Amino acid sequence: MPLFRRPSSEPLWRDEFSISTADERYVSRRQFTKFLTLTSLAMFAGNLWILLRTWFYREPVYPTRPVARAGEIPVGGVKIFTYPEASEACLLIRTGQDSYVAYSQKCTHLSCAVYYSASRGRLECPCHDGAFSLADGSVLQGPPRRPLPRVVLERRGDELVATGIEVNRSVVA
Amino acid sequence: MSSRESASQNRGLTAIDGAMALIVVLLMVQMWLLEATLENFLAGHREVALPAAVASAVLFAVCLGLYLFVDRLDQQARHHQP
Numbered sequence: 001m002p003l004f005r006r007p008s009s010e011p012l013w014r015d016e017f018s019i020s021t022a023d024e025r026y027v028s029r030r031q032f033t034k035f036l037t038l039t040s041l042a043m044f045a046g047n048l049w050i051l052l053r054t055w056f057y058r059e060p061v062y063p064t065r066p067v068a069r070a071g072e073i074p075v076g077g078v079k080i081f082t083y084p085e086a087s088e089a090c091l092l093i094r095t096g097q098d099s100y101v102a103y104s105q106k107c108t109h110l111s112c113a114v115y116y117s118a119s120r121g122r123l124e125c126p127c128h129d130g131a132f133s134l135a136d137g138s139v140l141q142g143p144p145r146r147p148l149p150r151v152v153l154e155r156r157g158d159e160l161v162a163t164g165i166e167v168n169r170s171v172v173a
Numbered sequence: 174m175s176s177r178e179s180a181s182q183n184r185g186l187t188a189i190d191g192a193m194a195l196i197v198v199l200l201m202v203q204m205w206l207l208e209a210t211l212e213n214f215l216a217g218h219r220e221v222a223l224p225a226a227v228a229s230a231v232l233f234a235v236c237l238g239l240y241l242f243v244d245r246l247d248q249q250a251r252h253h254q255p
Binding site for chain 1: 196203204210212214219230232233239
């Protein structure tokens with residue numbers, strides 16, 4: 001930096017803030033456009049990732065596991081069990097004398113734990129007022145767009161056995 | 174700066190604003206597309222992944238083209254400035 005300022009017609013502040021407003025506007029807009037384009041690239045990368053997951057998808061193999069004894073819970077009662085992993089909580093609901101349904105307890109919106117509302121006869125999510133049908137797990141109201149995954153149950157003698165998880169493929173538009 | 178150069182720069186700024194607005198709209202479409210593809214993928218509809226990826230690639234290519242257009246306008250404006 002020179003020790004002495006050369007005499008010029010420009011005021012001192014123009015030397016020290018030597019960026020013109022027009023330049024500033026152009027640069028910031030260009031940078032913003034670049035940021036938007038990089039965000040667009042990120043969206044494309046997301047779609048590409050889903051495509052790769054689709055290409056390398058393998059059907060999961062579920063274990064066969066007893067979850068409850070028949071008559072263990074009363075009609076309208078609920079039992080929480082884990083299936084297929086110890087971290088995956090599910091709800092077993094006795095809907096009639098000989099009818100049971102089981103669903104994943106994880107809401108398909110933001111993974112809050114759903115509960116059985118006996119008074120309304122449906123599964124409800126307390127986080128965002130989502131509700132699912134007891135009959136097939138389909139969405140009745142709220143922000144979830146996918147039904148609850150249903151645990152496939154079989155009755156083997158005195159036991160109720162979980163044999164797999166069925167994903168209802170309907171998506172609310 | 175002469176009035177002719179100023180008018181040219183204003184036209185450039187308007188073109189950049191238009192390109193930016195178009196990129197924002199395309200980006201919103203791309204975000205919706207990604208969200209819808211993910212929901213369908215999680216619901217077991219894996220057949221939508223390929224068309225969605227192709228559509229997203231096209232949208233990104235248009236965004237990139239618009240960005241290059243903005244970049245070129247910017248270079249021209251700088252070149253013409255005294």
